[in-house]
Amino acid sequence: MNTSKDSDGFQSAPQEAEAVRIAPLGVPAWVWSLLALVLGVALTLWTVSIQKDQEDAERRLAFQHLADRTHAAILDRLQACEMLARSVQTLFLTSSEVTADEFQAMYANMDPRTQVPGMQALVIGRREVRADGDHFIYDAPFVLPREGNEALFGLDVNTQPVNLAAVLLSRDTDQPALSAPFRLAQVQGADGPVDGVTIRLPIYSRGHPPATVAERRARMRGSLAISFQVQRLIETALPEDGTSQLHIRIADVTGGATRLLFNSHADGGHEYVADSQRHEKTLEYGGRVWRLSMHPLDHAIPAAAWQRSTLLPGLLASALLALLVWSVVNTRRRAVELGNRMSRRYRESEERFRALNELLPALVLLARQDTGRITYANQASRTRLGEEVTELDLPSLFEATELQARILDCDHANCSNLEAVLRSANGDRFWASLSISKVDVAGASKLLMVANDISEQRQLTELLSYQASHDALTELFNRREFERRVERALAAAAAGGPPAALLYIDLDQFKLINDTSGHIAGDQLLIQLAITMREQLRGGDVLARLGGDEFGVLATNVHDIAGARHVAERLRERIDGYVFVWEQRTYTISASIGAVMIDHPNANLKDLLAQADTACYMAKEGGRNRVHFYSAQDDDTTRRQTEMEWANRLRWAVDEGRLLLKYQEVWPLAAKSDGKPHIELLLRFRDEHGRIVPPGAFMPAAERYGLMPMIDRWVVETALANFDRLHPSGADLQLATINLSGASIEDDALATLVLDLLERYRIEPSRVCFEVTETVAVRNLSQVTRFIERLRDVGCLIALDDFGAGMSSFGYLKNLPVDIIKIDGSFIRDLLVDPMSHAIVGAVTDIGHRRGLKVIAEWVSSEDIAQALYDLGVDYAQGYVLHKPEPVVFHRALAGE
DSSP, X not given: OOOOSTTSSSSHHHHHHHHHHHGGGGOOHHHHHHHHHHHHHHHHHHHHHHHHHHHHHHHHHHHHHHHHHHHHHHHHHHHHHXXXXXXXXXXXXXXXXXXXXXXXXXXXXXXHHHHSTTEEEEEEEEEEEETTEEEEEEEEEEEESOTTOGGGTTOBGGGOHHHHHHHHHHHHXXXXXXXXXXXXXXXXXXXXXOEEEEEEEEEEOSSSOOOSHHHHHHHEEEEEEEEEEHHHHHHHHSOHXXXXXXXXXXXXXXXXXXXXXXXXXXXXXXXXXXXXXXXXXXXXXXXXXXXXXEEEBGGGSOOOGGGGGOOOTTOOHHXXXXXXXXXXXXXXXXHHHHHHHHHHHHHHHHHHHHHHHHHOSSEEEEEETTTOBEEEEOHHHHHHHOGGGGGSBGGGGBSOHHHHHHGGGOOTTTSSSEEEEEEOTTSOEEEEEEEEEEEEETTEEEEEEEEEEOHHHHHHHHHHHHHHHBXXXXXXXXXXXXXXXXXXXXXXXXXXXXXXXXXXXXETTHHHHHHHHOHHHHHHHHHHHHHHHHHHOOXXXXXXXXXXXEEEEEEOSOOSHHHHHHHHHHHHHHHHTOEEEETTEEEEOOEEEEEEEEOOTTOOHHHHHHHHHHHHHHHHHTTSSSEEEOOHHHHHHHHHHHHHHHHHHHHTTTTTTXXXXXEEEOEEOSSOOOSOOEEEEEEEEEOTTSOEEOHHHHHHHHHHTTOHHHHHHHHHHHHHHTGGGSSTTXXXXXXXXXXXXXXXXXXXXXXXXXXXXXXXXXXXXXXXXXEEEHHXXXXXXXXXXXXXXXXXXXXXXXXXEEETSSSSHHHHGGGSOOSEEEEOHHHHHTTTTOHHHHHHHHHHHHHHHHTTOEEEEOOOOSHHHHHHHHHHTOOEEOSTTTOOOEEOGGGTTTTTO
């Protein structure tokens, strides 16, 4: 039987096998489509579910961030107010007296209402101590702005308990204190929410900030307050998207009590989502606790994305797959953006910290503690120390090797408030005030150094020190420094050291040069002679200008009088041989030199200078241009002969009518004055030729021979008997001051005489002032106090003259019952050229005012000095530039006027 190839039985088997293999793939297309559709829908639903969860998380994170920014914005606003208050507090710490004009100028310059919207007022409450405790009063000049805050003028903070509590808290902590909400005095009677708060800082007296509670209470002068309408304060601080997306409620919950401060949607126009996340934060500041409650508003919740992703029947498998790919890609992108935003916020926070350090004017350096390698330097450090500073080690910046050795082991005890020389990368050196402390940064121990360049301050200090010890014209030592050097030589001689000599040099006929060629020529001569004399001195000798045309030389290691004479003669010969030429005129110069040896263990500065002056006087009496060494016979002969002659003349002065009274007006420096004159009575002597002799010529003899009680009694009796004829104003004379000597004050009968005369001539005691010198008051404080109290009991005033000349003025002033202090004229004379005199006058004025005393300045010789005294707050001034002494009215005929 014949068979074909198609049915030979060999080909069927492979065909069947192929059919078996293909059969599984022979599923209908709709099945794969259905499977693809089911798979696509399942994958899509799964993706949309994930997307929804992520969007919810994003929304929660966004609202959390918005709530954080809202909290930070309110805190930033409060801290901005604190910085404003700190600026004002610093002004008071750096100034002994801040005037109303300075306060207003500072306010105008800072423009705080622009920086801090919602601010109601910036005020200073002056501290006033009363029997019931401290009160804080708002004076009108220290209430700004004045418009709208008139209700604060004269307000006592003690009438506002919550405000007073903030005052006391800030006083003891020197930290800002926030008051509880209360109705501001400026908006009493107003409609609507007018609750206010104040931020307070204490005002201390000038100096460094106090460190202890006791010091803070003692130095407190007042309280600084910045007041706000709390609704406006919070509303302007919130970010723009805060109130549009959040329902914000802020309440004060300090102490458990709740008081609503702010409600962003009090009108109920918006509803927050009840099931949404509620954000609550606590803000603690200035001793108060605020609670912030925030809910997202309904319109701020966007429609869920998954509702917009509903599957449509009949979508092709490719569309479902494309949608799935898009969803996955989109989800990843949004996740990355979220991560980037979080990373960016972290970087921004770090950048703000770095920017703050970069903007600081102080030098800020961070270094490893183990090696000292500098790892960070702010902009100020890189500018001052060089851009390569981060390549250096911290110890290498210090000039002193002993500091380099201990820098890495610094702690608070030995590396705080140091002053050291720093060295920049290019080798420049400068003085810096610095502190080094240990800090932990990311778990690593670091050294943080903060430094300030004080080179200019040190240069200024050195300049002031030089000016305080040197004469401005000749650049020689001045009298004060010369006296210090002489006292040092006296101490050395008393301790057994080698003897020295004091030379007192007075130029002969110096006045002739001033009169013929002018003071500029005289000044030039003094400068040239200073250079000439300095060239003649040996190493260790001291040359100084004592005043005018007088010079002093401290010759050291002269061994004996012969060595001292050699130095003095060499100076005299050099001066005698000097020819001064000025504007085609030629002058020959000579000098009289008085010398005294410093070889007595019991000698003192005052006696030594008096002896040198006496020796110089004897040199001039002997014909000038010579050297004369002091001997005891010189002093006794000249002084006693003169004083005895005056004593004999003074015994008959009263009987012969040779004592005269003059008056000098004392002028008020302040603008307010009732126009009634205030005078001081001055004693003069009229000699046999009718010439007026000043008291300096005869007072020493009167004091030496016990004639001052007689003279003082004559002055008191004469002045009180003719009280309404002392001054042309007559009965309108406000006050007449009478000087008393120490011997008179120690006489108990004088106080009785004064009281009898006041009653006899019916003189109001408050129109009479008795003046005693500081040295008299110190000599017998208890007896002087008894004398003063008897006169003050009836209403008389007491003035303390020459204040500041003694060594214990500030120590006894608080116990001495006086009404007026008169600053010693030596300080007034040098007020414009001597920073120390200026500082002393300011200090005396401040202390006098704190004691409730009036302050008078003597020896006022120019309008510039009067203006400087006015600026320092001195009450009255007295001097020739204001009024030259004139005879009292009833003595003018005797004086020939």
